Amino acid sequence: MSNQTSHRVAVIGGDGIGPEVTTAALDVVASAGVALETKSFDLGAARYLRDGFVLDDATLEELRAFDAILLGAIGPAIGDTRIAGGVLERGLLLKMRFGLDLYINYRPFHGVEGSLAQGLDFAIVRENTEGPYAGEGGVLRYGTAYEVATQGSVNTRFGVERCVRYAFSRANQLSCKKLTLVHKTNVLTFAGDLWRRVVAEVGASFPDVEVDYQHVDAACIYFVESPERYGVIVTDNLFGDILSDLAGAVTGGIGYAASANLNPEKNSASLFEPVHGAAHDIAGTGKANPLAAISSAVLMLEHLGEVDAARRVAQAVADFEGDVAALGTRGVTKLIQERL
Secondary structure, three states, X not given: XXXXXXEEEEEEEEOOOXXXXXXXXXXXXXHOOOOEEEEEOOOOHHHHHHHOOOOOHHHHHHHHOOOEEEXXXXXXXXXXXXXXXXXXXXXXXXXXXXXXXXXXXXXXXXXXOOOOOOOOEEEEEEEOOOEHHHOOEEEEOOOOOOOEEEEOOEOXXXXXXXXXXXXXXXXXXXXXXXXXXXXXXXXXXXXXXXXHHHHHHHHOOOXXXXXXXXXXXXXXXXXXXXXXXXXXXXXXXXXXXXHHHHHHHHOOOHHHOEEEEEOOOOOOOEEEEEOOOOOHHHOOOOOOOOHHHHHHHHHHHHHOOOHHHHHHHHHHHHOOOOOHHHHHHHHHHHHHHHHO
């Protein structure tokens, strides 16, 4: 059981199925015996459509003071054109990542029964505050036949090194002790060279970790053909975003994939969220798969120091054998609670 220290957690249910799966995750945390003091924040597409609010600096500073943030899903329904691309992505999600310095995106994958990676465990460590997502670039002569659009990729030694060091520390905890750098060094020669040199230098401090390198296009093939070759994958922001969705597919579906946006030093609240989207088409039907949100709560518990509770919830999820479609959100949640 928990030591009953109450942790302050900000809850952003968001849109679509987000509120349903975050509720399920919080119910499981309570069943694991961990006390949380929660505060809900109304953020996302629905809030923006209602009053134009995305995320201001005052709210960001309020979020910073929490021990953790649990997020469900953000985004409008597919086909809803009332919100321009980038408004929520940059104004809310990336603003939290950059503003709270959540420089690690950690996504562990566990191959469920029947998946291409059945029984396998590997993780992607993605640099979360630089790369093309930093926003370097602009447009000249917009809307004309002579339009020019540029989008730069920002890679600092500071940012790359702290990401790589975290990845090595994770790889060093595995039985296989293997780290694979994924990039495109044959074309992205400046950024790629920085990543390769930093991996080599940091790797010298982890002599037990085997180091490999793959081009990102080759990794897309190997994820499908031989996912057993991986332990920890470390990569930049854009490649990590793409590869983690592919990893979700080969391990059983994006509905099982959890993630943590981390400030490992705990200088601000880290953010935990399932990888799946808002799935407005099934919102309110009770059909949402809560396992990704529950697994994200496992990562949150680990970060909060509730190691025993995290282990027990993770085991309950690993032992789950029910039919998610038949059980629905509440049925799956109840089974996990019963296993606890």
